[in-house]
Amino acid sequence: MVFYFKARPEAGDYTIFMGLDKHENEDLIKYGFPEDIWFHVDKMSSAHVYLRLNKGQTIDAISEGLLEDCVQLVKANSIQGKVRTVRVEKRVNEIVNRLNKTKVERKPDLKAEREAVNAAERAVRKLQLRDKKRREEMERLEKEKQAEIRSYKGLMISDKMTSNKQIASTNKSLQELEDDFM
Template sequence: MVFYFKARPEAGDYTIFMGLDKYENEELIKYGFPEDIWFHVDKMSSAHVYLRLRKGQTIDDISEGNKVNNIDVVYTPWANLKKTASMDAGQVGFHNSKMVRTVRAEKRLNEVVNRLNKTKVERKPDLKAEREAVNAAERAERKLLLRDKLDRYELYLIKIDLFGTSSSSFRFNFENRIPFLFLGLLPPLALFFLLMISLGSLADLAVPLVSIRFRVFLGPQVAFF
C-alpha cells in the first residue's frame, strides 16, 4: 500500500508519497524514479517520504517544510540511495554523503499536515511496471536522439565527400566541376530540342511534357537529378 498526497499549486503542486511500512519502503527504494527526492527524519524511526519532481527540475527547486518541532530532516535524490544485502528491510545508506542535505524544522505547522492529510489517497500501484514504462520511454527518447545525430553525421559526411571540409574548398571544387555540369546537361538538352523541332511542323499537335531523368557528372562524384 502506498499513500499519496498532493501539495498545493503555490507550493509546487508536487506528488508526495510514502509506503505503508518498511517492506513497502523496499519496493519504493527498488523502483524509484530519477525525479524522486527521498526524505527522512534524521536519527529517528520514521516514514520514508518521497517527493516527485517534474522533468527538468532539481532538488534546489523544492521548498522546505516541517512536521514536528526541533528536528532535522535529511533528503537526497533517489539515485543516491544505497541498498546492500546486509541491510534490514527499509534501511538505506548513501552513495555520496555530499549529496545529502539537512533542513532544521523548528516548529510544527499543523495546518500544513492537516491540509496534506485531506489529499491522502491509498493505492496499490505496480511499482515495477511503472518503472519499466519509464525506462521504455527513456530508451525511445535516446533512440530518437541517436537517429537524429546519425542523420546529421551522414549529411556531414556527404558534404565533405562532395565539397570538402571548408567554404574555400567547397567553392574550389564546385567551380572546377562547372564544366562537367554543362557537359552533363548537353545530351538531354539536345534531345529536347530535336523533339521540339520534329513536332514544330505539326501545328495541330501540342508539345508533350517530357520528364527526363539523367545523371550529371561532377568530377568523380555523380549527382542524380
C-alpha cells in the same frame, strides 16, 4: 500501499508520497527516480516521504513551502525527532490536515513505472541518435556533392568530346562550325 499527497497549490504541481510500511519503503527506494528527494528522520524510526521533482530540477528548486509540507508529513508520521537538514520544532496541524485531505491510497506497480520511464528515456535517446546519424549522413553527402562540383572530373568526359576528324567528316563549312561552337 503507497499514499500520495498534493503539495500546496502555490508550490506548483508536485507529487509527495510515502509508503505504508518498510516493505513499500524498500520498493520506493529500489524503483525510485533520480528526481525523487527522500525525507526521513535521521537515526530514528520514521516515515519515508518522497518528493518527485520535475525532470532536470535539483534539490535547490524546492521552495520553503514545499519543504515545509514534506517535513510536516515526516513529523506527523514519525515517533519523534528531527529531519537531517531541517529542524521541525512542532507539528503544524493546519499543514498536516490540508495534506491529509489530498491523501490518495494506491497500489502502484513501482517496477513497471520505473521500467516505463527507462523505456521512454531509451526511446528518446534512440531517436536523438537516429537524428544525429541522419544529419551526419546528409552533411557527408552535401560535402561529397560540393567536392564533386569543385572537381574537374566532370569537364573531360569522352562522350561529350569531338575530335577534329569527326568535325571534318561532317562536311560543314568553317562558318557553320564556328556557329555551332558558339
